[in-house]
Amino acid sequence: MLRIAVPNKGSLSETAAEMLSEAGYSGRRDPRALNIADPRNGVEFFYLRPRDIATYVGSGALDVGITGRDLLLDSGSTASEIASLDFGGSTFRFAGTTGTFSELSDLEGKRVATSYPGLVGNFLAEHSVNVTLVKLDGAVESAVKLGVADAVADVVSTGSTLRAQGLEIFGPVILESSAVLISARSDLPGIGTLQRRLHGVLVARQYVLMDYDVPVALLEAATAITPGLESPTISPLQDTDWVAVRAMVRRTETNQVMDQLYDLGARAILVSSIHAARI
Numbered sequence: 001m002l003r004i005a006v007p008n009k010g011s012l013s014e015t016a017a018e019m020l021s022e023a024g025y026s027g028r029r030d031p032r033a034l035n036i037a038d039p040r041n042g043v044e045f046f047y048l049r050p051r052d053i054a055t056y057v058g059s060g061a062l063d064v065g066i067t068g069r070d071l072l073l074d075s076g077s078t079a080s081e082i083a084s085l086d087f088g089g090s091t092f093r094f095a096g097t098t099g100t101f102s103e104l105s106d107l108e109g110k111r112v113a114t115s116y117p118g119l120v121g122n123f124l125a126e127h128s129v130n131v132t133l134v135k136l137d138g139a140v141e142s143a144v145k146l147g148v149a150d151a152v153a154d155v156v157s158t159g160s161t162l163r164a165q166g167l168e169i170f171g172p173v174i175l176e177s178s179a180v181l182i183s184a185r186s187d188l189p190g191i192g193t194l195q196r197r198l199h200g201v202l203v204a205r206q207y208v209l210m211d212y213d214v215p216v217a218l219l220e221a222a223t224a225i226t227p228g229l230e231s232p233t234i235s236p237l238q239d240t241d242w243v244a245v246r247a248m249v250r251r252t253e254t255n256q257v258m259d260q261l262y263d264l265g266a267r268a269i270l271v272s273s274i275h276a277a278r279i
């Protein structure tokens with residue numbers, strides 16, 4: 001059985017569980033369960049703190065896991081990223097009291113608070129900046145106001161936590177992070193199936209199916225608007241001057257594409273959701 005590590009708490013846990021459920025796996029009914037077997041799908045899930053997942057997977061105790069790229073890099077684990085999962089997106093940035101810092105070198109000799117000392121320490125070493133790292137477990141943005149650090153390095157999503165503490169970001173982006181699938185043994189049988197199923201969920205979330213009728217004379221222009229993933233499906237209609245087209249379109253572009261097709265002369269433009277996909 002493939003042994004899969006899943007975040008039990010925090011920002012990644014809900015979406016990770018939803019994706020696995022959409023991918024056909026059974027989830028835990030008891031939210032406090034630490035592991036459950038899913039023999040029908042040949043897998044067993046272990047619910048762990050997202051920060052610990054890279055350690056379990058890197059040691060070989062578990063075969064594959066879902067965690068954040070930032071947590072993987074911070075851990076120093078030998079597990080590697082095998083797929084990006086397109087959720088839990090964040091950037092990792094330095095921040096200081098508004099107007100105090102403008103570039104990375106301003107940090108020389110200062111105290112920097114973070115929950116990710118591995119990630120931040122490596123980044124600063126690569127840029128030859130010497131600081132004293134202050135390791136905190138969370139709520140790092142309070143560290144400057146409370147006087148235990150001069151600056152922070154932390155996850156930024158909307159930026160509202162920073163702003164509320166009178167901080168502003170400065171210096172280069174330390175990392176663009178998102179949820180990732182990790183493994184130390186990507187050759188294991190079963191990982192390919194898990195990866196394809198999760199990819200199918202992402203495709204079903206990100207794309208819609210668009211059907212429309214268009215005059216044959218406009219087909220080339222229409223398929224330039226909807227090239228599909230590989231190539232759109234073209235079907236004949238009873239009226240031989242027209243054809244029907246079916247193509248996948250990015251969900252976020254649905255209405256712009258419909259407007260463009262309509263303006264071109266396409267009609268009967270229909271959009272449907274994709275329930276599941278294996279591309």
Ligand SMILES: Nc1ncnc2c1ncn2[C@@H]1O[C@H](COP(=O)(O)OP(=O)(O)OP(=O)(O)O)[C@@H](O)[C@H]1O
Pocket residue numbers: 009010011012050051067068069070071088089090138155156157158177178179
């Ligand atoms: N506000 C956010 N928006 C998007 N992703 C986030 C956000 N906060 C954290 N993350 C991402 O979630 C992952 C783990 O963060 P999470 O907050 O779940 O763990 P934690 O801080 O160790 O645990 P907890 O906050 O429950 O103590 C990281 O990859 C991080 O980049």
Ligand SMILES: O=P(O)(O)OC[C@H]1O[C@H](OP(=O)(O)OP(=O)(O)O)[C@H](O)[C@@H]1O
Pocket residue numbers: 011137138139140141154155156157158159160161162
């Ligand atoms: O840019 P924002 O949208 O404000 O989000 C970023 C905040 O979210 C996370 O905190 P979390 O809730 O995980 O608490 P923690 O600091 O205790 O980990 C992160 O550590 C930042 O503090």
Ligand SMILES: [Mg+2]
Pocket residue numbers: 010138
């Ligand atoms: Mg957190």
